[in-house]
Amino acid sequence: MTFTLFGLLVQAALYxxxxxxxxxxxxxxxxxxxxxxxxxxxxxxxxxxxxxVSFFRGVPLLVQLLLIYNLLPVLGLNxxxxxxxxxGLSLCTxxxxxxxxxxxxxxxxxxxxxxxxxxxxxxxxQLIRIRAPIAFRLTLPALTNEAILxxxxxxxxxxxxxxxxxxxAQDLNTSLYKPLQLYAAAGVLYxxxxxxxxxxxxxxxxxxxxxxx
Amino acid sequence: xxxxxxxxxxxxxxDFALVASRLPEILxxxxxxxxxxxxxxxxAALLGFLVAVGRRFGPRGLxxxxxxxxxxxxxxxxxxxxxxxxxxxxxxxxxxxxxPAGVVGLSIYGAAYFSEIFRTGFEAVPRGHVEAGExxxxxxAQIVRRILLPEMTMLILPATVNMAIILLKETAVMSVITVxxxxxxxxxxxxxxxxxxxxxxxxxxxxxxxxxLCGWLGRLAEARLSRYRFATS
Amino acid sequence: MTEHAIVxxxxxxxFGHTEVLHDIDLDIKQGEATCVIGPSGSGKxxxxxxxxxxxxxxxxxxxxxxxxxGFSEDAAGRRARLDPAxxxxxxxxxxxxxxxxxxxxxxxxxxxVSEALKTVRGVPRAEAEERAMIQLRKIGLEDRxxxxxxxxxxxxxxxVAIARALALEPKIMLFDEATASLDPELTGEVLNVMxxxxxxxxTMVIVTHExxxxxxxxxxxxxxxxxxxxxxxxxxEVFGKPRNPRIDQFLDTYLDRGAAMLI
Numbered sequence: 001m002t003f004t005l006f007g008l009l010v011q012a013a014l015y016x017x018x019x020x021x022x023x024x025x026x027x028x029x030x031x032x033x034x035x036x037x038x039x040x041x042x043x044x045x046x047x048x049x050x051x052x053v054s055f056f057r058g059v060p061l062l063v064q065l066l067l068i069y070n071l072l073p074v075l076g077l078n079x080x081x082x083x084x085x086x087x088g089l090s091l092c093t094x095x096x097x098x099x100x101x102x103x104x105x106x107x108x109x110x111x112x113x114x115x116x117x118x119x120x121x122x123x124x125x126q127l128i129r130i131r132a133p134i135a136f137r138l139t140l141p142a143l144t145n146e147a148i149l150x151x152x153x154x155x156x157x158x159x160x161x162x163x164x165x166x167x168x169a170q171d172l173n174t175s176l177y178k179p180l181q182l183y184a185a186a187g188v189l190y191x192x193x194x195x196x197x198x199x200x201x202x203x204x205x206x207x208x209x210x211x212x213x
Numbered sequence: 214x215x216x217x218x219x220x221x222x223x224x225x226x227x228d229f230a231l232v233a234s235r236l237p238e239i240l241x242x243x244x245x246x247x248x249x250x251x252x253x254x255x256x257a258a259l260l261g262f263l264v265a266v267g268r269r270f271g272p273r274g275l276x277x278x279x280x281x282x283x284x285x286x287x288x289x290x291x292x293x294x295x296x297x298x299x300x301x302x303x304x305x306x307x308x309x310x311x312x313p314a315g316v317v318g319l320s321i322y323g324a325a326y327f328s329e330i331f332r333t334g335f336e337a338v339p340r341g342h343v344e345a346g347e348x349x350x351x352x353x354a355q356i357v358r359r360i361l362l363p364e365m366t367m368l369i370l371p372a373t374v375n376m377a378i379i380l381l382k383e384t385a386v387m388s389v390i391t392v393x394x395x396x397x398x399x400x401x402x403x404x405x406x407x408x409x410x411x412x413x414x415x416x417x418x419x420x421x422x423x424x425x426l427c428g429w430l431g432r433l434a435e436a437r438l439s440r441y442r443f444a445t446s
Numbered sequence: 447m448t449e450h451a452i453v454x455x456x457x458x459x460x461f462g463h464t465e466v467l468h469d470i471d472l473d474i475k476q477g478e479a480t481c482v483i484g485p486s487g488s489g490k491x492x493x494x495x496x497x498x499x500x501x502x503x504x505x506x507x508x509x510x511x512x513x514x515x516g517f518s519e520d521a522a523g524r525r526a527r528l529d530p531a532x533x534x535x536x537x538x539x540x541x542x543x544x545x546x547x548x549x550x551x552x553x554x555x556x557x558x559v560s561e562a563l564k565t566v567r568g569v570p571r572a573e574a575e576e577r578a579m580i581q582l583r584k585i586g587l588e589d590r591x592x593x594x595x596x597x598x599x600x601x602x603x604x605x606v607a608i609a610r611a612l613a614l615e616p617k618i619m620l621f622d623e624a625t626a627s628l629d630p631e632l633t634g635e636v637l638n639v640m641x642x643x644x645x646x647x648x649t650m651v652i653v654t655h656e657x658x659x660x661x662x663x664x665x666x667x668x669x670x671x672x673x674x675x676x677x678x679x680x681x682x683e684v685f686g687k688p689r690n691p692r693i694d695q696f697l698d699t700y701l702d703r704g705a706a707m708l709i
Contacts, residue, residue, distance in 0.1 A: 058424035059417045060385035063396060067413040074410055114500050115548035115607075119562035119614065120538050122530075129565055133552045148288075155290035159389060166292060179300035187289040187297065194288045210551050211594030 005172065006185060012168035013189045019082065019164055020151045023089035027150075028143075030090060031097030038102060049098075056095030062156050064088050069160045085157035093150050100146065104139035105131060137208045144201025148194045155190070165189060232415065235402055242398035243419070249316055249394060250381050256320035257380065258373075261327025268328070269335055270353065279328070286325035292386055294318055299390045315387040315394075323380050330372045334365035367438050374431030378424055385420070395419060449511075451476045451618050451649045452497060457506035459492055459673075466492050467673045470506070474618070479650040481664035483657065485696055489673040490653045491545075494622050497651060498542050499533055510536050510618070541611030545623040547603045549595040555582060555606045556591040559613050567614070581609040585639050601632030608639055619643065621652040657700050661685060669693060 037049035056064065065088040072084050108131050116126045158167035169186040173179050232239070264283070268276045286294065298307075299314040309317065338361055346356040388397035396416060403412025452474035459467040466489045474480050482490045495501040497508060499516045505525070508515040515536045517525045549558050560578035563569040569577070582588045585605040595603050604624060611619060621640065625633040637659050644650055644663050654660050660667060660681075667684040669677045671692060677684050684693065 054425070055417075055421060058421040058428075060382035060396070060420055062385045062388070063413060063416050063420060066400070067410070067417055070409040070413060109548075111544055111546050111548040112550055115542070115544060115550070115610075117500065118498060118537065118540070118542040119610070120534055120566040121562065122534075122566075125565050129561065130550055134550075137552065152288075152290040155292045156386065158292070166290065166296075169293075170296075173300070179296065180304050183293055183297045183301055187285075187293045190290055190293065191285065191288040208552075209596075211596035 005176075005182075008172065009165065009168055009182075009185055009189060012163065012165045013193065016151065016154050016164040016166075016190075017193060019086060019089070019157065019162070020147070020154045023086050023093055023154075024147050024150050026086070026090040027093030027097050027146075030094035031101055034094055034098040035101040035105070038098065053095045053098050056092050057099075061088070061092050061153050062159060064092055065156060065160055081161045082157075085160055085162045089150060089154060089157070092153070093146055096146055096149075097143070100139050100142040101135065103142070104135035107138045108134045137205075137210075140201065140205050140208065144198060144204075147197050147201070151193055151197065152190065231406065231408075238398060238402070239395075242393060242395045245312075245392075246384050246394040249312065249319070249387070249392070250384050253316050253319035253323060253384075254377055254380055256316070257323025258327050260320060260324035261329075262331050264324060264328035265331035265335065266357070268332060270357075283325045283328055286322055287329070291318070291322050291383055292389060294322055295386065295390050311387075311390055311392045314390060315384070315392045319380060319383060319387070322383070323376065326376055326379075327373075330369050330376060331365070333372070334369040335361060337368045338364045370431070370435050370438060374428070374434070377431070378427050381423060381427060382420065449476050450474065451511060452651070453507075453509040454497070455507050455509075457493070457496060457503050457508065459489070459496060459501060459503045465673060467496070467503070470673075470675060472668065472675065472678075474649065474651055475666070476617075476649050477647045478665040479644040479648075479652060479663050480666040480668060481660035482651065482653045482668045482670055483655075483660050483696075484670035484676075485699075487672075488670040490670050491622055493670065494620050494651060494653045498540060498620055499537060500542075510539060538614065539617045540620060541614060541616035541618070542620045543604070543607050543611055543622065543624050545626050547595070547600075547607045547627070549603055549607055549610070551595050554592050554594055555587060555598065555609075558595070558606060559610045562610070562614055578609075578613055581613045582606070584612075585609050599632060600628045601635045604628065604636045605639055608636070608643075612643075618649045618651070621650065621654070623653055623655065626655060655700070657697065669696075671696075 034049050034052055037045045038053065040046045040049070065085060068088040068091075069081065069084045072079055072087070112130060112134070113126055116130050121129065154164060155166040157164060158170060161167075163171070165186050169182040173182050176182070264279050268279050295314065295318045298318045299309065299311065302309055302314070342360055342364065343356060346360045351359065384394055385396040387394055388400065391397065399412050399416045399419075403409050406412075450473050452472070454470055454472035454474075457467055457470040457472075458465070470493060472493075482493060484490050492501055496503050497515075499508075502516060507517065507519050513532075513536050514528065516533055517527055519525050549555075550561070553561060556575060556578050559581055560571075560574040563574035563577060564571055567574075579588060579591060582591055585608060587602060587605055587609070590598060590602060590606075595606070598606065608624075624640070625636050628636065633656070637656065640650070640652070640659075641663055652660065652664070662681075664681060667677075667679065667681055668675060669684055669690075676692060677690055685697075689697075
């Protein structure tokens with residue numbers, strides 16, 4: 001594999017990272033809202049939230065992307081393909097992150113909140129000062145896992161015409177006919193990116209160890 | 214993928230007559246999807262089990278080798294794996310048609326995940342139960358068959374159902390390498406009539422229904438098997 | 447003239463179909479340490495948690511310095527739930543120490559003790575930390591101020607928990623089996639802190655298994671059995687002979703908890 005070919009793939013890989021990164025972050029905040037909505041006593045909020053989670057976890061990402069890609073223009077939103085792709089990825093990861101966050105918040109020991117009650121913290125203060133940091137720490141492994149899943153899933157946006165790593169390899173292949181080298185190289189790049197993310201996750205977990213060995 | 218000005222075809226409302234007329238085709242594609250799914254699921258579970266057993270009970274070198282396989286196939290996108298197999302395979306003397314390539318690809322992908330599920334399962338069975346078996350004189354194989362497997366089955370059931378659902382959804386990816394399964398068939402129908410939004414909506418509903426059904430069956434199985442719940446604490 | 451810090455009347459609590467507290471009447475005097483003892487399942491912890499409004503009683507009233515906690519009952523016996531602000535206001539006079547310590551794991555000892563001062567009372571950070579350090583010094587843990595709970599022993603964690611409660615200058619301190627989760631060697635350091643508090647005249651309600659400790663520190667002993675107050679009085683009245691047979695039975699099982707000195 002020549003240097004420039006690999007360079008093109010690396011560039012595309014960077015684009016993959018950007019797309020994935022934006023989707024993960026957007027998905028986190030959307031997931032946070034959905035997670036809160038699922039716990040709401042108001043059924044008009046809780047039910048659609050649960051349906052949202054059920055839909056985006058029950059339908060293959062590829063189908064979600066194709067649907068959103070074609071639906072947006074119909075709704076009057078003529079956006080570039082990459083935007084449709086990011087919307088699709090974000091909504092998909094939001095559903096999974098909502099579930100992870102639900103687990104995280106449920107994992108905060110009740111006693112800690114009782115102590116906060118006795119100390120006089122209002123529910124809002126408890127949410128910000130106690131529940132959020134601890135829930136986040138509990139969710140961290142699942143968050144890292146989700147980041148890796150999105151990075152791999154981003155390969156599907158090649159189907160809606162976004163030139164990220166997979167699409168770049170495909171395009172190069174149509175003119176060069178070297179599928180083994182190109183796709184293997186792409187695979188290696190994905191693998192390395194995922195490893196880096198996993199390592200970053202472990203690092204974050206260690207930073208938030210709060211004195212535990 | 215062609216984008217039209219307006220994704221909705223000449224008929225603005227979703228046309229059930231249209232679906233009815235193409236129903237045989239759709240059902241055939243659904244049948245193919247289910248067949249690919251079941252075969253890959255079984256193969257992946259079997260292969261994954263063998264890998265887990267090899268890693269746990271085999272020599273150190275095997276553990277490292279299989280570990281590398283698992284890391285590699287869990288760390289790269291399924292689509293890339295399919296491309297390598299389907300487009301790259303012929304260059305290595307392995308020429309597979311689309312459907313076999315899909316099945317083989319999904320099996321190998323799934324096996325990597327199943328091996329981890331089984332490995333966790335092995336470790337989740339309390340050491341004491343295995344030691345009790347050793348003390349009584351059971352052989353390695355007998356311990357696996359009579360102690361580990363039954364106890365494991367209950368422990369790993371949720372993860373297994375989850376994985377089965379994941380594999381079902383991944384069958385959609387095979388449409389990219391021209392396997393005539395559900396996604397590719399309904400996409401094609403949608404293109405024919407310029408009814409993209411309707412066709413993809415239908416497609417989404419189909420998968421959603423299948424996944425919900427699968428999840429329900431899984432919960433049923435869990436409830437049934439929990440009658441044999443072992444005290445593991 | 448000692449006033450009553452807490453007045454409990456006709457308190458009842460049910461969990462599902464199980465009646466855990468029956469019609470409890472209790473007076474906690476200001477400046478006194480009251481120890482609540484009794485067999486497992488007698489409702490001691492539930493009673494204490496009701497005093498903290500961590501459990502809501504099904505009937506009866508709790509008045510803290512004359513103000514109702516949680517529910518107000520009119521002459522006809524109808525109960526009305528009070529608003530969260532009034533509950534918080536009454537609670538601010540009460541500090542609680544839990545069996546499981548419940549220190550916030552993501553904050554240091556100093557962070558735990560100063561948190562409520564900063565967040566609830568609006569005290570500026572520097573001053574809050576200074577006041578927290580004073581509390582930590584009182585319990586002898588100022589050199590551990592920067593440590594996280596995971597880096598402290600059980601006894602140290604519980605002492606930090608006590609400091610955390612004391613930082614808010616409560617008028618009443620509740621202790622829910624404060625030493626039950628500690629290894630025997632570590633209970634001493636916590637009991638000493640509690641002794642010092644009692645000597646200082648803090649109003650305390652202590653649920654405990656440490657009978658010897660209860661007898662020595664408790665101006666008043668309340669013996670709870672199956673959700674009712676079997677006996678309440680001074681240590682002499684409760685433990686002195688001739689003894690209530692139920693208490694005899696109870697002490698038998700607690701021989702190794704310092705009860706031997708009473709027999």
